[in-house]
Amino acid sequence: MIKAQSSIATWLEGESIFIFHEWYWGDGWVQSRLDGVWLLALNFEQTASLLRLREFLAGKQKASE
Structure with missing residues (x-):
């Protein structure tokens, strides 16, 4: 059985781009995912x-x- 640990980081870049960075790691491996959302294109409720x-x-x- 492979056990993985995970971590999540989020931040606002320049007050207009919301960044979501998620990563998992285990014995000898790392997997990462990075997403960004431009907040100005969203309506107020979504933001x-x-x-x-x-x-x-x-x-x-x-x-x-």
């Missing part, structure tokens, strides 16, 4: 939802430290 998600994930990351 607010992404910002709440960012705050939630930041709180979970602080709690795990």
Whole structure:
């Protein structure tokens, strides 16, 4: 059985691009995924939802430290 650990980082780049970086690692391997969303192209409700998600994930990351 292969056990993997994971981590997630999110941040706002230049107040207009929301970045989501997720990676998994195990014994001798790393897998990474990077996504970006341009917030200006979204409506207000979608932007607010992404910002709440960012705050939630930041709180979970602080709690795990």
